[in-house]
Amino acid sequence: MQAFHDVSFPLSIAFGASGGPERRNEIIQLSSGAEKRNARMAYSRRRYDAGAGIRSLDDLYEVMAFFEARRGSLHAFRFRDPFDMKSCSRGATPASSDQVIGTGDGSKRRFRLRKTYGEGADAYMREITHPLASSVRVAVDGSEIQPSAGFSVDPATGEVVFASHAVPANGAVVTAGYVFDVPVRFDTDQLNASITSFRAGQIPSIPMVEVRS
Template identity: 30%
Template sequence: MAFLESPRFPDNIAFGATVGPAYMTVVTPVYSGREARAIAWTQSRCNFEVGRRLMSVADTAAIDAFFRVVKGRAYGFRIKDWTDYSVTTATGFLAATATPGVFQLSKGYASGALTETRSITKPVVGTVQLYRNAAPVSAGGGAGQYALDTTTGLVTFVADASQNMTGNTPGSVTVLHFGSALTGAAVGKYVGVSGVSGSLGTTLNGKLWQITAVGTNQITIAANTTGNTGSGGAAKLYPQGTDVLTWSGQFDVPVRFDIDEMKKQIVERSGSNGELLVDWGSVPIIEIRV
């Protein structure tokens, strides 16, 4: 569905919102008085209420215009949750995805020994700083640098090291051959593989494989490729599970209006100039998955 990246919902109106996380739990009572509870959502969805208050003519015009351009419930948009819009390196971390070298910006919440991870999909442009083992990481195209998609919160790292394959030896484990050594390769590390042709590529491409042996211009990975054939491709080393990847910055919440009809009413005049004050009924906004 259409999503409006800019502008975000007016900050001064969002500032006065009633907001909080919501879950969906299926509760099934039984005759004994006990109950079973099933967690339907692994992450919360925030609910906002920006109405139920008096607004100035200027704020009224702003929210009215915004509602019209997003066409009620039709378009998603960004909103700032003034109660929770930033992370520090103590709460911000990068979660690995199924794609080698790609990580999701995330925020951790903890209470005692219990934790929850929140995926951050709408970071604020220009506020994000990444860290690897407490050292700042630069955005760019150089080895170990990264690119950030501010529409998804996905971070794509440039490989620390990469080598094109000159050959391979399939089997219960797989040997990858190179023209020169893969810098940084070591037993226990994980290597990403891409661009291999044939059935061998079907098995290896787009996945991380643990290195079990390192030889002269070759590595052995824990991949069973018995009977596979293929050629070409490259092996790449990305940040490892032993690396501590954190971030700091700000983020928005992806939301939509939860109504298609907006109602407002002039209730009084205020001040010496007789400025109109407008009463807005319920204006619910709900977080969406993107």
């Protein structure tokens, strides 16, 4: 049975990966020479290849064990995207004001984390489902809330859950900052490893693809 394993792909190897978001658009050229373009996917999907992250035999053995434990492509897991892993820019520290995640109505307790790319009507809003729970910072109308006093992070959905005594008031803007992982699975059922010297080895390709629940 397929499942999500709440474990992280080795970070040191992930940071050597290549990849990024994928879109699927249908482009039809009309007889007039004009184009008609349609989005075939409402959300982007990320693909990665961590083969370049293998730098030692220890790395090789670690990935082989991780692959076996996931039963190849059967079970999904966490992957830290080296290019996009924070609510803020890569070099900054997440702040509670980074991303607007909703507006209170006086009774709503659960707010899904999200990250916005671009501005205005053309902005793309991405749901974040696997934050690093300890990194999540939250503010209501600009005032930061401490986790111990007002909120928690649901490990199953990644949502911010306010305590009953700290529910945001009607019209209150809820913002958040965080570090996050991408849920992925291996996009292959075979790894081709080789030992190139006494202390070095390689796995030329370790493809992974984002999964959506």
